[in-house]
Amino acid sequence: MGIVIRPARSALDFEYVRRLRNANRTHLTGDGGRIGVFRQLRFWLRRPAGIDLYLAECDGRRCGYLLLRRADATTYITEVVDVRHRGRGVAREMIRFAAARHPHLSAEIFAANEVSRRLHARAGFAFAGAADGRERHVLDDAAAARAA
Numbered sequence: 001m002g003i004v005i006r007p008a009r010s011a012l013d014f015e016y017v018r019r020l021r022n023a024n025r026t027h028l029t030g031d032g033g034r035i036g037v038f039r040q041l042r043f044w045l046r047r048p049a050g051i052d053l054y055l056a057e058c059d060g061r062r063c064g065y066l067l068l069r070r071a072d073a074t075t076y077i078t079e080v081v082d083v084r085h086r087g088r089g090v091a092r093e094m095i096r097f098a099a100a101r102h103p104h105l106s107a108e109i110f111a112a113n114e115v116s117r118r119l120h121a122r123a124g125f126a127f128a129g130a131a132d133g134r135e136r137h138v139l140d141d142a143a144a145a146r147a148a
């Protein structure tokens, strides 16, 4: 299967991300509410500084998204893959893509999200603390190179 990671560009890309994000929102540690069409449209039009949104394509079709939020000393990473395309290395490819562009990544993961914890551990992330049922895992350049 060919996996390509590319920037989200069009309103349709952002609508795809909205739906996938809403369907998986209980796994994500940020705002747990549903995002409506108009809120997402505003996000597309404004493209807030510090946030980069990418789509994964599997054999030319959208199959997931990668959101990177740049902060002072790190970049927060979120990956979501369509259930129909899971277990084929899409998220691993998204982490590789992000690690090649950012020297330090942080993932905030619900402690109960075994799949995500395993994904990040396999990619070289190290546990960096926990609070309120959430864990922080971090990946620096050296660890990413070792895991590659």
Ligand SMILES: CC(C)(COP(=O)(O)OP(=O)(O)OC[C@H]1O[C@@H](n2cnc3c(N)ncnc32)[C@H](O)[C@@H]1OP(=O)(O)O)[C@@H](O)C(=O)NCCC(=O)NCCS
Pocket (backbone or CB within 6 Å): 024, 027, 028, 078, 079, 080, 081, 082, 085, 086, 087, 088, 089, 090, 091, 092, 093, 107, 108, 109, 110, 113, 114, 115, 116, 118, 119, 120, 122
């Ligand atoms: C977590 C998620 C992004 C993984 O996507 P994916 O494309 O299926 O993951 P990959 O195929 O790249 O798998 C990479 C590694 O993750 C782990 N993994 C993936 N699916 C797994 C499963 N069902 N059970 C256990 N480990 C799993 C494995 O360690 C795997 O590596 P391995 O096969 O070499 O052991 C996907 O399950 C998802 O979108 N979940 C809902 C949203 C979410 O929790 N996102 C993370 C937010 S912190």
